[in-house]
Amino acid sequence: MTSPPRIAVVGGGPGGLTLARVLQRHGIDHVTVLEQEDSATARDQGRSLDLHAGSGQDALHAAGLYDTWAALARPEDQAGRRLTPDGTVLAEEPAEGFANPEIDRGQLRGLLLDALAPGTVRWGTRVETLTPRPDGSHELRVQGPDGPDVLVADLVVGADGAWSRVRPLLCDARPSYTGVTFVELFHTDVDRTRPTVAALAGRGSTMCFDGDRGLATQRLAAGNLGVYVSLRVDEAWVDGFPADDPPAARAALLAWFDGWAPALRDVVALADDAVVARRLYALPVGLRWPTHPGVTLLGDAAHLMSPFGGQGANLAMLDAADLAAAILHDPATATARYEAAMWPRGAAAAHGAAVGLATVGRGDEADDPRDAFLAAREQYT
Ligand SMILES: Cc1cc2nc3c(=O)[nH]c(=O)nc-3n(C[C@H](O)[C@H](O)[C@H](O)COP(=O)(O)OP(=O)(O)OC[C@H]3O[C@@H](n4cnc5c(N)ncnc54)[C@H](O)[C@@H]3O)c2cc1C
Structure with missing residues (x-):
């Protein structure tokens, strides 16, 4: 591995951008985010996310962006209620304190992007193939705005979501329909x-x-x-x-x-x-792969789950903060150190999401699928 390592982050979602930001904040400049979308606003970024203390909010602290986020977050939208089909209120949770405030995804992406050094994200750049090289690095063939290009990286991080191009380097798992x-x-x-x-x-x-x-x-x-x-x-x-x-x-x-x-x-x-x-779609709960010092996965690429636990983006950001900390500690052992913490956490959340999805609407659901996540934590640790 060259020193400092050349780091290619495939995917500029919440996970990939958080990783690049935390690394840059600590002086690691050799990081490039390859993102297939043409710009930050090329696609509707979807809806709102509640970021949790202990995961998404911890990652924002690591990124030095907690206060920027807090100024945009909407504590009033922590409220929730469940109705019966005739419109009767079954349960109601008031918006209290500042535990899990909401932010629109586009705003979250914007605040992460604003914190990156100019040129960190290569927009309109789709990773097509990855090939291992004898020295442990990887060659990435990309299709960019100016045509095909080739990059070499010592560490490739698959932050490229459900249909990750990086995952097949590590395992055969594919998402299945839920x-x-x-x-x-x-x-x-x-x-x-x-x-x-x-x-x-x-x-x-x-x-x-x-x-x-x-x-x-x-x-x-x-x-x-x-x-x-x-x-x-x-x-x-x-x-x-x-x-x-x-x-x-x-x-x-x-x-x-x-x-x-x-x-x-x-x-x-x-x-x-x-x-x-x-x-x-979801990946198998508890997915692992043989550790490789030059390749790893984070977020949905590692543990895609249904949204019934409300954890996916939070975990992607926490994975990113943990991986950045492991790289800062020692790039040579970073993937092993990071995966040891990420795998059980991802498995517990995926288990909770699967329980939430299986039981919702069936009259026997837990009050909150997050309870299933908490209950599953010990099983996977
Ligand atoms: C309907 C719905 C509601 C949800 N609600 C919540 C919620 O309330 N709370 C929560 O925490 N989570 C929620 N989630 C989950 C959350 O959206 C994901 O877990 C989160 O976006 C994962 O982040 P990521 O960075 O790992 O991947 P992604 O957000 O999927 O980002 C991956 C990026 O990689 C890029 N990419 C892919 N392939 C390539 C390639 N070959 N080359 C270059 N770039 C590539 C993509 O364009 C994309 O920008 C929800 C999901 C859904 C579907």
């Missing part, structure tokens, strides 16, 4: 444009799950509201779903919610014309 598909809807400026939907949604999140169907609303920044329609359907269902014909998509979704309270149905019926259907 049996649940989300359809994401949106209400722009909801308080002004759809006051009845805003009143039902309140602050924070509101959820109603019944059998194979569920509706969840999530307050976003700038007065917007996100909606997740959750359906237990087979993997091919999306192929016949008319996402590109919003009125037909809303009608198809409403058929799932026959007999539900009109205010809940309005969450679907009155939504904007932006409709995104997303199958949920």
